[in-house]
Amino acid sequence: MEDRQVLESWKEISAHLRRGVRTCQNWEHDLGLPIHRLDGTPKARVFAYTDELDLWIEEKLGRYEPELRNP
Secondary structure, three states: OOOOOEEOOHHHHHHHHOOOHHHHHHHHHHHOOOOEEOOOOOOOOEEEEHHHHHHHHHHHOOOOOHHHOOO
16 A cells, blocks of 8 residues: 555644645635545544645646646
């Protein structure tokens, strides 16, 4: 099984997406940003897989913001 890169906080997730933490939180709520929570509750610690984020950004914003695509 392939090792997946995991981001373990809103700070890491927002740095990967090059957006503010609040923007990423809004994207989770409004646009379905693929964020995971350890126990599934809204207050639980978050984590995300970079491959899922990259696919999501490509599908949602790639055609509008080409600079978001990873080289």
